[in-house]
Amino acid sequence: MAIEVRIPTILRTYTDGERVVEGSGSTVTEVIDQLENDHAGIKERLIENGEARRFVNIYVNDEDIRFTGNLGTPVADGDTVVILPAVAGGSAGV
Amino acid sequence: MRFDSLIDSVGRTPLVGLPTLSPSPDVRLWAKLEDQNPTGSIKDRAALSMILRAEKEGRLHPGATILEPTSGNTGISLAMVARQRGYRIICVMPENTSIERTQLLTMWGAEIIPSPAAGGSNEAVRVAKGLAAEHPDWVMLYQYGNPANADAHYEGTGPEILGDLPEVTHFVAGLGTTGTLMGAGRFFREHKPEVRIVAAEPRYGELVYGLRNLDEGFIPELYDASMIDARFSVGPRDAVRRVRELVESEGIFAGISTGAILHAALAQAAKCVKAGEKADIVFIVCDGGWKYLSTGAYEGTLDEAEDKLDGQLWA
Structure with a gap:
């Protein structure tokens, strides 16, 4: 079993239109490095100065990595990594 | 009670x-x-708090127009308070929200300006900010950046x-x-x-x-x-x-x-x-x-x- 990485629409130009790609690695950093090997150019859109870009949210099994160890957050086979742009207000019917 | x-x-x-x-x-x-809460959502707290603060600061006077980007609940809460206090209220709302929200906003006396579905609340915020710039006399309480919103929950x-x-x-x-x-x-x-x-x-x-x-x-x-x-x-x-x-x-x-x-x-x-x-x-x-x-x-x-x-x- 591998790691499932979900790609937002805006970045699918790097993945030949694929919305889900296979990833590998033991941390989010390693998953993104592997992603860059397979889809050159994508890393620069996600990472800046060693951190996720301000308007990029990355989730491992639905939990925001900014609260679980950032790019060092551990991942394992069977985990799902979701990448999403930050959007306005979701909840409680703003 | x-x-x-x-x-x-x-x-x-x-x-x-x-x-x-x-x-x-x-x-x-x-x-x-x-x-x-009175209109059925947590947003009554934020709406009341933002209006009371704006009145206290002299930003809202009788007859004033309130403008707000909202997908429903905040608009409903603001409209309930606004009508009782003599304010006009305009809500900028994404068009892909449920029909009940539009019906309720209208019932409570709000006017609705729809914003494009694509982009969701981001678009509502963008449209509202544009309208606020065109109508400097309108008061945008702006729930996303108004400290009175958070203060309602602090207090x-x-x-x-x-x-x-x-x-x-x-x-x-x-x-x-x-x-x-x-x-x-x-x-x-x-x-x-x-x-x-x-x-x-x-x-x-x-x-x-x-x-x-x-x-x-x-x-x-x-x-x-x-x-x-x-x-x-x-x-x-x-x-x-x-x-x-x-x-x-x-x-x-x-x-x-x-x-x-x-x-x-x-x-x-x-x-x-x-x-x-x-x-x-x-x-x-x-x-x-x-x-x-x-x-x-x-x-x-x-x-x-x-x-x-x-x-x-x-x-």
Whole structure:
């Protein structure tokens, strides 16, 4: 079993239109490095100065990595990594 | 309980235990029933607080026009208060919200300017900011950046919970304007810092994120990441599943965003059980399910409900 990485629409130009790609690695950093090997150019859109870009949210099994160890957050086979742009207000019917 | 007017009855909502959904006597869930506010949502607190602050600061006078980007609840709350105090209110609302919200806003006297579905609330904010620039005499209270929004929860929601449940260990709420989490979070940081603050963020379908450029995202001006300890992204399937469990197991009929919050609360509860910790987890019931009946969330299979919610701003 591998790691499932979900790609937002805006970045699918790097993945030949694929919305889900296979990833590998033991941390989010390693998953993104592997992603860059397979889809050159994508890393620069996600990472800046060693951190996720301000308007990029990355989730491992639905939990925001900014609260679980950032790019060092551990991942394992069977985990799902979701990448999403930050959007306005979701909840409680703003 | 007796009040001089409806506005005076905002807040002081019940906190009820969840005997069936709580995983064990040591890990208990508690629901803060914000649907029991006058217009049926937690937004009554923020709306009243923002209007009172604007009046105090001299920004609002009788006959003034209030403008607000809102997907429904805040607009309904603002309209209820505005009509009684003699203000005109205009809401900029994404066109992909439920029909009930439009009907309710109109009933309470708000005028609606629709914003494009693609882009969701981001677009509503952008359109409202444009209108505010064109009409400098209109007053945009701007829930995403108005400290009076968070203060309503610093002064109300947080202290009410600590008063009713001094043993509280976790507070779980939805992340929209971030006002609830920022206000209650700041209250707990100051008064019981060991309380963990957990955010549940709805994850929408492709349409909502589709056009977003990664360099033009939106983070509410109120947001301060140091006020929260964990943040869960919850998709429509889990939100619908949980909102159905809540009514089936505990009799609480809540809106879909509450399902997302309950999902995060149960994830937190499972972690506490696994770690062998005692926990009293409070989560917010933002509103009742009435406004969302037409979305199809409460009938048919989960697959059907998920399909119907795709492309809608369900929370």
